[in-house]
Amino acid sequence: KNEVEQSPQNLTAQEGEFITINCSYSVGISALHWLQQHPGGGIVSLFMLSSGKKKHGRLIATINIQEKHSSLHITASHPRDSAVYICAVITPGGSQGNLIFGKGTKLSVKP
Amino acid sequence: DVKVTQSSRYLVKRTGEKVFLECVQDMDHENMFWYRQDPGLGLRLIYFSYDVKMKEKGDIPEGYSVSREKKERFSLILESASTNQTSMYLCAVDRAPRSYGYTFGSGTRLTVV
Numbered sequence: 001k002n003e004v005e006q007s008p009q010n011l012t013a014q015e016g017e018f019i020t021i022n023c024s025y026s027v028g029i030s031a032l033h034w035l036q037q038h039p040g041g042g043i044v045s046l047f048m049l050s051s052g053k054k055k056h057g058r059l060i061a062t063i064n065i066q067e068k069h070s071s072l073h074i075t076a077s078h079p080r081d082s083a084v085y086i087c088a089v090i091t092p093g094g095s096q097g098n099l100i101f102g103k104g105t106k107l108s109v110k111p
Numbered sequence: 112d113v114k115v116t117q118s119s120r121y122l123v124k125r126t127g128e129k130v131f132l133e134c135v136q137d138m139d140h141e142n143m144f145w146y147r148q149d150p151g152l153g154l155r156l157i158y159f160s161y162d163v164k165m166k167e168k169g170d171i172p173e174g175y176s177v178s179r180e181k182k183e184r185f186s187l188i189l190e191s192a193s194t195n196q197t198s199m200y201l202c203a204v205d206r207a208p209r210s211y212g213y214t215f216g217s218g219t220r221l222t223v224v
Contacts, residue, residue, distance in 0.1 A: 031211065041120070041199055041218030048212045086154070099144075099203075099213065103153040 003027050006087050006102035013109050019074040021105045023087030026068065033099065034061050034072050035086040043086070046072070077109045113138040115204050117216035124223050130189040132219050134202030142205035143185040145169075145177065147198040148218075154201065160185050192223045 004025045013019050023032070031050045037043045047054050047061040049070065054061050058077075063070040074081055087102040118133040134143065144159040146169075156169030160179040174196060178186040189196055202216040 033213065035215075041201070041220060043201060043203075043215035043218070045212055045214070088154075099154075099156075101154040103151065 002103070003100050004087055004089055004102040006085075006105050008105060009103070010106045011108070013077050013107070015078060015109055015111050017077050017109075019077050019081075019107065019109075021072045021085050021087075021107070023070045023072070023102055024068060025070075025087075025089050025100075027089065027091055027100065029065075029068075029089040030092040031090045032063055032070050033086075033088040033090070034070070035088060037084040037086060037104070039083075046085075074107075079109045079111050082108050112210075113140060113204050113206055113214050115202055115214050115216040117200075117202055117219050119219050120217065122219055122221045124189075124192050124221065126193060126223055128189075128192050128223075130192045130221065130223075132187040132189075132200055132202075132221070134185045134187070134216055136183050136204045136214075138204075138209075139182050140204045140206060140209075141182070142207070143179070144203040144205070144213075145175075145185070145187045146201045146203065147171070148201060149198050157187065189221075192221075194223050197221060197223045 007022045034046045035043050049063040058075045060073040084104040084106050086104045088099040114137045116135045124130050145157045146154040148154045155171050157175050158177040160166045166177050176188045200219045203213045
């Protein structure tokens with residue numbers, strides 16, 4: 001069983017829709033990253049969370065440590081939001097500074 | 112914020128060639144990582160380094176080695192490239208202790224023919 005599970009794997013939305021991507025994990029963590037990867041490969045860190053909620057523009061990330069679950073929401077989605085969104089957790093101890101990644105959610109927003 | 116540069120975006124090499132992938136940061140963060148990314152498998156850790164000349168194997172080190180002679184540069188070496196090493200390779204830097212989080216390079220898409 002993967003330690004970090006994302007759902008859905010693929011998501012197609014119409015422009016303007018509200019989007020939710022989910023991430024569940026089974027290990028103890030010190031923090032959780034939401035990452036964005038556009039076609040072409042480069043990865044950008046959107047959020048780092050250890051509790052509660054963060055908002056940046058149209059993006060909102062929440063985390064529930066007790067339930068070991070995080071969500072990434074995109075309000076008023078736009079075709080430029082089309083990308084792969086990856087959840088990654090940072091585990092305390094273990095390999096120094098290692099991340100455990102989910103397999104990603106491929107989002108496609110149609111105009 | 113640190114800038115992480117991977118020297119090549121796309122690379123095509125022949126089977127059996129020795130391949131060097133370079134990752135350079137413009138600061139002096141200690142922890143640097145090499146990942147490969149494959150469809151359906153996500154990102155997997157190949158090697159990481161926590162200081163000059165210090166390295167540790169990740170989850171899939173077979174067929175790879177690394178070099179960290181200077182703090183800012185972390186090189187991934189494919190000793191004898193094989194077709195199953197065709198992949199996207201991503202370098203990352205841990206921004207601790209200055210800030211909390213990771214910065215990724217733009218990736219190198221390697222094709223071995």
